[in-house]
Amino acid sequence: MKRIAPFLCGPHVTRMLVILVAGIIIYPVLSIGTQAQTVLNESLESLVAAEQKTEIASGIVNFTYARENQLREYQYPPSPSDDPSKLKSGNLEDEPTDELKSPLPDNSVNQDPATLGIAPSGFNWRGAIGQSLIFLAVMHAYRFGTEAGTRAELRGPFLADYIGSIKGLRGWRDGDPTFVNYVGHPIQGAVSGFIQIQNDPKGRRQEFDLRSRSYWKSRLKAFGWSAAVSTQFELGPLSEASLGNVGLKPNKNSQHPMGYVDLFVTPVVGTAWLVGEDLLDRYVISQIESKIGKRLVIIALRGLVNPTRSFANLYRGKWFWYRDYRP
DSSP states (O other), rough: TTTGGGGHHHHHHHHHHHHHHHHHHHHHHHHHHHHHHHHHHHHHHHHHHHHHHHHHHHHHHHHHHHHOOOOOOSSOOOGGGGOGGGEEEEEEOOOOOSOOSSSSOOSSSSSSSSTTOOOOOOOOOHHHHHHHHHHHHHHHHHHHHHHEEEEEEESHHHHHHHHHHHHTBSSSSSSHHIIIIIHHHHHHHHHHHHHHHHHHHHTTTTOOOOTOOOHHHHHHHHHHOOOOOHHHHHHHHHHHTSSSSSTTSOOSSOOOOOHHHHHHHHHHHHHHHHHHHHHHHHIIIIHHHHHHHHHHHHHHHHHHOOHHHHHHHHHTHHHHHHOSSOO
């Protein structure tokens, strides 16, 4: 209380009142001045923007007017009567004045899609590799599920057994039954070929045509893909040699169960099988479809007569009876 008492005396109170009153008077003045300056600045900015818009609009109008005059002069050149130098003995030159001298260029004609950035899509590598890996997983799952020797050979050093299996490749026969070598493996090659075809925008719409160069070119690409997939299945890092070590040890059917028969028959006979299904699809299936027209018959016919194409369709998420070139 003793410390507060000196501030409550007359001079101090008077001084505080004066300061308070002065603040009450000065603050509105300063606020009004600040607001006025803000309004003035906004008005100046709006005037400048309006002038700029006017100039831009005027420039657009002038440019449009000049462009129209230029086009008019290009389409309709001035008449010779307007130029005294083109008068001959009081007669006009024989020059057409009411026809177009030269037509305007038509930019919509002869536009190459490549120049417009519309290029046809290329080969779908991601789809082809993914579908081939699914097919590979199905084949290995079948091996592990039906072959006890394959499951037993999963034990042991991976790299050493893998290299030993590859070294066991020799001769033509591998000890497998004839049906497996000359029917099962060609089916595998045909499915792999159709996987390549259905991921090729140019090849998947090709129908069998003996004289068509584009057809045989697309099927040659399918043969190459089938050969690569077959070689991987026999000798690659995810193969019979690495998963199950086929060829590492002799068995009761062969002293060297890793032969060249599968490496050759799978892509070669498989591509022939593929072409055969193309031929049947065009000259047998399509003819029956046009005469019968019942959907259930079409579905059954396509599945039975074109089995490897049907399997390939499933791997790309299509119904087995699907066709890229007809409903």
